[in-house]
Amino acid sequence: MSSSPTPGTDGHAPGVPTELYSSFTNSVRELADATLRSNADAETLARAEALVREVTATLTADQIPGTHGESCPQGGLVGSWGNTVVGLRNPVAIPLVFAYETDRVWAEFTPGALFEGPPGHMHGGVIAMFLDQVLGELAVHLNRPGLTANLSVDYLKPTKLNTVLRIEAWVERTEGFKTWTTGTVSTADGTVCAKGTGLFILPRFLREKSLAEITEAQQHDATTS
Numbered sequence: 001m002s003s004s005p006t007p008g009t010d011g012h013a014p015g016v017p018t019e020l021y022s023s024f025t026n027s028v029r030e031l032a033d034a035t036l037r038s039n040a041d042a043e044t045l046a047r048a049e050a051l052v053r054e055v056t057a058t059l060t061a062d063q064i065p066g067t068h069g070e071s072c073p074q075g076g077l078v079g080s081w082g083n084t085v086v087g088l089r090n091p092v093a094i095p096l097v098f099a100y101e102t103d104r105v106w107a108e109f110t111p112g113a114l115f116e117g118p119p120g121h122m123h124g125g126v127i128a129m130f131l132d133q134v135l136g137e138l139a140v141h142l143n144r145p146g147l148t149a150n151l152s153v154d155y156l157k158p159t160k161l162n163t164v165l166r167i168e169a170w171v172e173r174t175e176g177f178k179t180w181t182t183g184t185v186s187t188a189d190g191t192v193c194a195k196g197t198g199l200f201i202l203p204r205f206l207r208e209k210s211l212a213e214i215t216e217a218q219q220h221d222a223t224t225s
């Protein structure tokens with residue numbers, strides 16, 4: 001890891017536009033899928049490995065310390081480049097791109113081979129992770145941010161890969177600093193494959209603060225840690 005200067009709080013290295021981070025990260029996602037499904041022969045794979053190692057060496061020559069959440073907060077509670085579900089710069093993320101309505105949050109996505117659990121179907125842990133995100137995003141969207149205290153998932157039907165899925169969440173009830181949200185993953189014909197409920201709790205040390213103060217405190221912690 002290099003000792004290059006810490007990037008600005010917007011996380012951009014000098015002169016790099018967001019679109020380039022986005023398209024570059026997408027190319028790495030494509031590489032991951034190509035890696036998983038390639039039928040290349042041994043010689044081709046060995047050549048590809050050397051090329052990939054060269055690219056990795058180029059990128060690791062200058063890196064942020066730690067994580068994006070710690071180093072480069074993106075000016076909001078949700079907008080993290082590093083988030084494993086929605087992170088623009090995280091090649092592990094699909095990423096989900098949420099639409100925000102008055103009382104719900106939703107996204108459409110098409111999971112491929114990288115997300116396999118049972119043959120041809122989505123891994124249950126990944127479904128739970130995506131539900132955690134949409135349920136938590138809804139709480140933030142309603143100005144009721146919190147950490148997941150409890151997450152429960154009912155898997156109703158196997159969830160096919162390589163098909164358009166819709167994930168959405170709505171609020172079930174609220175009580176002080178607690179928010180209960182419910183969400184589903186469903187197919188285009190409306191079949192619900194999984195249903196999740198979550199309890200999101202604003203941690204004790206933040207309960208006396210306003211939303212603006214919570215955002216500010218998070219960013220201060222991130223930039224001074």
Ligand SMILES: CCCCCCCCCCCCCCCC(=O)SCCNC(=O)CCNC(=O)[C@H](O)C(C)(C)COP(=O)(O)OP(=O)(O)OC[C@H]1O[C@@H](n2cnc3c(N)ncnc32)[C@H](O)[C@@H]1OP(=O)(O)O
Nearest residue numbers: 077078132133136137145146147148149150201202203204
């Ligand atoms: C940093 C902040 C904000 C914003 C962030 C935004 C993030 C923007 C991303 C958007 C979307 C991300 C979506 C992914 C979200 C994660 O993945 S979060 C990561 C996974 N979750 C965690 O790591 C949380 C770990 N747990 C904790 O930190 C703490 O246990 C909690 C949940 C904050 C609660 O701690 P606490 O505030 O000290 O709670 P405490 O005062 O003991 O109890 C308060 C009340 O809650 C109840 N309670 C506590 N735990 C539970 C439980 N597990 N079940 C039921 N009731 C419970 C207590 O019984 C008590 O009830 P009352 O007596 O008041 O009726």
